[in-house]
Amino acid sequence: MKEAQPRAHLADDSELDSVFTAMSSPVRRDILLQLTSGPRRVGDLASRYAISLNAVSKHIKTLESAQLVTRRIQGREHVLTANPHSLLAALAWMKHYEQFWNERLDALAVLLESPEPPPGAKP
Numbered sequence: 001m002k003e004a005q006p007r008a009h010l011a012d013d014s015e016l017d018s019v020f021t022a023m024s025s026p027v028r029r030d031i032l033l034q035l036t037s038g039p040r041r042v043g044d045l046a047s048r049y050a051i052s053l054n055a056v057s058k059h060i061k062t063l064e065s066a067q068l069v070t071r072r073i074q075g076r077e078h079v080l081t082a083n084p085h086s087l088l089a090a091l092a093w094m095k096h097y098e099q100f101w102n103e104r105l106d107a108l109a110v111l112l113e114s115p116e117p118p119p120g121a122k123p
Contacts, residue, residue: 019090022066027051028059032068035082042071042078 022028031045046056060080063069067086072079 015086015089016093018066019068019086022062022068023087023090025059025062027056028063031056031059031063031080032082032084035069035080036084039072039079039081042080045080 023032027049030048034040034045034048042057042060043053045060046053049056060069060071064071068083069080070083072081
């Protein structure tokens with residue numbers, strides 16, 4: 001079985017924390033989903049939710065802080081664009097643990113399918 005990869009190649013904790021914090025809210029996940037089809041004005045996004053513009057603005061600031069969205073100001077309008085590349089750090093972290101658990105589950109399957117009891121097992 002392969003040894004676990006060293007943690008150094010994964011994103012630093014603050015980067016992962018901000019991405020996972022941003023993705024922990026259904027409103028923020030929905031905002032990001034809306035932005036995957038193209039840039040949107042803040043006002044248009046805010047009108048979708050039964051919360052204040054101020055609350056939506058706080059959600060957007062959390063997404064900006066995680067670098068999941070970028071803001072461009074056109075006159076009086078604030079236009080947001082998705083930046084899903086920031087999700088790559090979280091994806092790399094999850095893939096590391098996917099490999100970790102797949103290896104262990106494969107070893108367990110082999111053990112369970114084996115007709116011989118494992119060494120040291122009680123009859």
